[in-house]
Amino acid sequence: xxxxxxxxxxxxxxxxxxxxxxxxxxxxxxxxxxxxxxxxxxxxxxxxxxxxxxxxxxxxxxxxxxxxxxxxxxxxxxxxxxxxxxxxxxxxxxxxxxxxxxxxxxxxxxxxxxxxxxxxxxxxxxxxxxxxxxxxxxxxxxxxxxxxxxxxxxxxxxxxxxxxxxxxxxxxxxxxxxxxxxxxxxxxxxxxxxxxxxxxxxxxxxxxxxxxxxxxxxxxxxxxxxxxxxxxxxxxxxxxxxxxxxxxxxxxxxxxxxxxxxxxxxxxxxxxxxxxxxxxxxxxxxxxxxxxxxxxxx
Numbered sequence: 528x529x530x531x532x533x534x535x536x537x538x539x540x541x542x543x544x545x546x547x548x549x550x551x552x553x554x555x556x557x558x559x560x561x562x563x564x565x566x567x568x569x570x571x572x573x574x575x576x577x578x579x580x581x582x583x584x585x586x587x588x589x590x591x592x593x594x595x596x597x598x599x600x601x602x603x604x605x606x607x608x609x610x611x612x613x614x615x616x617x618x619x620x621x622x623x624x625x626x627x628x629x630x631x632x633x634x635x636x637x638x639x640x641x642x643x644x645x646x647x648x649x650x651x652x653x654x655x656x657x658x659x660x661x662x663x664x665x666x667x668x669x670x671x672x673x674x675x676x677x678x679x680x681x682x683x684x685x686x687x688x689x690x691x692x693x694x695x696x697x698x699x700x701x702x703x704x705x706x707x708x709x710x711x712x713x714x715x716x717x718x719x720x721x722x723x724x725x726x727x728x729x730x731x732x733x734x735x736x737x738x739x740x741x742x743x744x745x746x747x748x749x750x751x752x753x754x755x756x757x758x759x760x761x762x763x764x765x766x767x768x769x770x771x772x773x774x775x776x777x778x779x780x781x782x783x784x785x786x787x788x789x790x791x792x793x794x795x796x797x798x799x800x801x802x803x804x805x806x807x808x809x810x811x812x813x814x815x816x817x818x819x820x821x822x823x824x825x
Contacts, residue, residue, distance in 0.1 A: 738800020
């Protein structure tokens with residue numbers, strides 16, 4: 528088998544990681560990826576009319592399926608068009624992998640007016656991603672793609688951006704073949720779980736607040752079982768909607784709906800927050816100013 532192009536290595540790494548849908552727009556610099564997509568059948572490409580549309584498609588796909596959304600865009604303005612949806616994905620902790628081309632490797636960062644050049648393109652993405660990486664050698668392409676998916680499986684999800692110079696995408700080279708699916712979330716802190724269990728057992732009026740982390744972890748059934756065992760009301764954040772059925776009698780509302788949640792929050796003596804970070808927009812605003820009394824245990 529002849530050496531693969533960088534574009535073929537991108538597609539092979541995506542395939543190995545279980546990706547079955549990619550959203551994007553072809554451009555002159557990322558055609559090596561599209562050539563590779565055309566020569567296979569396991570990954571379906573969904574064409575957008577604007578890179579922002581591709582990013583929002585991937586975000587919606589991740590929310591609906593629980594699988595990482597993958598976006599492929601071209602250099603410069605094509606890449607920066609994807610920034611707005613990445614901001615939303617970052618705020619919502621959505622697992623997104625953005626693969627963008629860049630100017631040729633010898634031109635990166637030189638600001639010489641190359642076609643579609645944004646000097647140090649990858650720097651635009653660092654504030655709104657968990658990891659933003661510029662590939663500096665062709666042979667590192669498959670490892671970078673696999674590393675993105677490894678990171679998505681560890682800790683809090685969020686968007687990842689990979690920038691690859693277009694000459695690397697067109698170059699042919701050999702690299703180690705790697706399987707996908709590596710990377711796992713770290714184990715829980717057993718002592719903290721024991722402490723929380725003791726507090727809940729002794730609680731007279733426990734309350735559960737569930738965020739998007741419950742959904743990301745696939746722990747909806749466990750949340751409902753815990754609520755049933757404790758007889759505890761459940762409030763969800765906006766990102767946690769769906770963690771428990773909103774027809775369930777134990778569900779009380781969504782932060783920041785103060786009318787539905789304020790009384791039950793004030794009544795609780797022990798509050799267990801699961802998979803949420805008490806974001807400002809959900810807890811401090813026009814509808815609710817969330818605060819816990821000294822007598823309450825969080």
